[in-house]
Amino acid sequence: MRDFSYFRASSVDEARNAVLQAGGALLAGGTTLLDLAKCGVAEPATVVDITHLSGLGEINVDASSAVIGALARMGDVADHTQIRAAFPAVAESLSLAASAQLRNMATIGGNLLQRTRCPYFRDPATFPACNKRNPGSGCPAIGGVTRNHAVLGTSDACIATYPGDLAVALVAFDAFVDLGSRKVSVDDFFLLPGDTPDRETVLGRGEMIVGIGIPASAAARNSTYLKVRDRQSYEFAAASAAVGVELEADGKTVRDIRVALGGVATKPWRARAVEQALIGKALDVETVERASGLAMEGAVSHGGNRYKIELAPRVVARAILKMAQNVGGLA
């Protein structure tokens, strides 16, 4: 790890200013930043420690929304009674992520900004080329080992998967990222790789995430996060789904349904086609399975990741059927 200087910020403005100096990087839980510094991917000149700032770690839930500070720890949000009651998919996406130790360290703001686990991206010594690290240098994953790479939202420049779980639940429930001077929906916050895979979010230089907000809804209250992976715990998703369902008063017809996918796309992926196919319908196994197939519209395989195209719709269907059963609406 290259050496850097260390600066402990005592206010948000101080932190923002320190980052604006060349090569400054915010340090929250450090579980992405220090990991990538050790890989030689991140080379900050100054590390700006924001963990001693007060007031950014709060979790407030009322009837209309949840507001969570950027420095709230993953573990504290996962265990929060009101989050678990009003946004079970959000709580589950966190408790199924990483390990207990990492969840005690990692923050909500840092979590959104975690980087891809693409092994080519993470190993600059062996693979100098990578369009995310060195724009225009090429993508060694294309034509390489692609078991964990994305099938949705890819481009000719990059097929790296967005690895996080939380953002998948957030995008399903129309959450937004609070940048202090502006608020951006989580869906708009993350960018598709296109020709510029080095730009992953709309976060500008010197901007800082101060928190996130999640609107309350009946679908969010009746929701789940289903994560399928190579081992039962402490592993990133091979495919995951955040699903929420609200039925009409008849107890059968879908009024509102939210579906988002993780582990298969270059950004947290809202599957609106699946939602549209199910609104106004009764949920039986066949209808749900057919609609879930729409989640893979436009999917492209690069060989090793072909299995995801079959796996992801099954994960979506299983999650929808579970939530249908939960509200007694399984036809």
Next chain:
Amino acid sequence: MTRTIHLSLDINGRRHELDVEPRVTLLDALREELALTGTKKGCDQGQCGACTCHVDGKRVLSCLTLAAQVEGRQITTIEGIAAENGDLHPVQAAFIENDAFQCGYCTPGQIMSAVACIREGHAGSDEEIREYMSGNLCRCGAYNSIVAAVREAAEAVR
């Protein structure tokens, strides 16, 4: 030329003064600067749990924590959990009783993780212990005995 920074760390109830480069992790500070070598380095990348310590009573990975970051926090390592008189912590005793290790390399991390796991209330069943101890890998595969030790220690503490 390397710039060092002066740190004052509270470890196992004692104050330690040290001068280190800013990039030095808590793990390296413990092992290389303070001769507290009970905390182990496995992967050095947050993937194995061998370096687990407590910061303000919560289990964390010392390999992904900067020493500079934890000034003013209370740090506890494996050297700090036995009683003053040398009596082992109930989790340490349960690991010996259940033969919950082979080479022993992962053991300090397992024990620090288990102490926290029990305190968090996440040791209610074998299934729960396996889930909440999943951040500690054991290359020798002593998992069955580790689960038994955590279960026994959780009962002893209760």
